[in-house]
Amino acid sequence: MLVFLTALGIGIFGVMAGIGGGVLFVPLVGSFFPFHIDYVRGAGLFIALGSSLAATPYLLRQNLASLRLAMPIALIASVFSIIGAQLGLWLSGLNPQYVQGALGGTIIAIGLFMLRAPAGRLENVPEMDGLARRLGLHGTYRGEDGNPMDWTVFRTAKGMLGFIAVGLIAGMFGLGAGWANVPLINLVMGVPLKIAVATSNLSISIASPAAWVYLNQGAVLPMLVAPSMLGIMSGSLLGSRILPYVSSATIRKLVIGVLLLSGLRSLLKGFGW
């Protein structure tokens, strides 16, 4: 029940801060609950998968998420998240404190990155590059004023290289990838923020192989995953209802503070303190 309530809170604040639940769930539950870190990471991957699957149909029907753009991103993330998951389980087998410490360092880095990352902006994409043209990475969406707006992609190769690192980190620590996908798609590849957020969500829902690695190793406990997923999903629904009445900038700062604290706690646990 405590896991459900914690997941509910993470869902509420995660939505209001504009980040996925997985990135909050793993350091918080891993640091403050008695579960072994392997089961928390396994649960974290299924939470990221479940939350993104829930949002995917709406985003596709609204043509906000681009299947064409998500396919290469998800393929790269899938392959490297398997490697990350294997690496994480191997490291944990040597000594779980290695993973706990590395997770702490990674979460602190993510928190600092979120604190310093520039606000999303619509890049002025000079011209679609060759790779983007070959993959057909372009589309049209309805802008804030209701008018159709074309979007396309540049620096495609650079962006795709970034997803290698994102896949490795997400698989290794059981984190969702929204915190990194959105800036990569928006700031590096020049895709409008609205499309970047929705496409990031879609690609997380496709890139599920790392979750299978944990599941087949026996590191997924159904009675930990079920209340966590149900809590996060209910929390996300509640959070989206509360969102219009709160300052999302304040909530985002609060969540970054929680991330930094739980990252520090995880880092200290890694050093055996």
Place this chain on the structure above:
Amino acid sequence: MVNSSAANAKTQPTTEQLEYAAIIAWGNRLGILLLLLGFGGMFSGVLPGVLSLEQLQQLWSLPLDEFLQRAQTPRGWGWLSHGEHGDALAMAGILLLGCVTLAGYTLLLVRFVQRREGVRALMALAEIVVTLVAALGWTL
């Protein structure tokens, strides 16, 4: 008028995008339902567990190898042979959620092959293979 309707048509999702969305929506609903039934059934005591909540609380801080040795719980697909248990039912929901994308991608592969969109068909096939390899436990 013609330009405006052409521009509006460009903002509409593609057919395969809508078909893929429908598969994800149905799979997701079914997966969540199984999760709810399994978790609710076991939490309320209506359904037994492969591993009882009391046993789980004693073992959940153990490293993976030790946990599996003492809990004697199945791995991956092995849970499906214990369908009458609440935790196995919840696991069936988790397995289904993991497979939803595979079903959607199979449909995409068919559509891309029909339209002779070679690069996309190859990407869909590669994703299916990678996911299947992981789902069947064929990784290292």
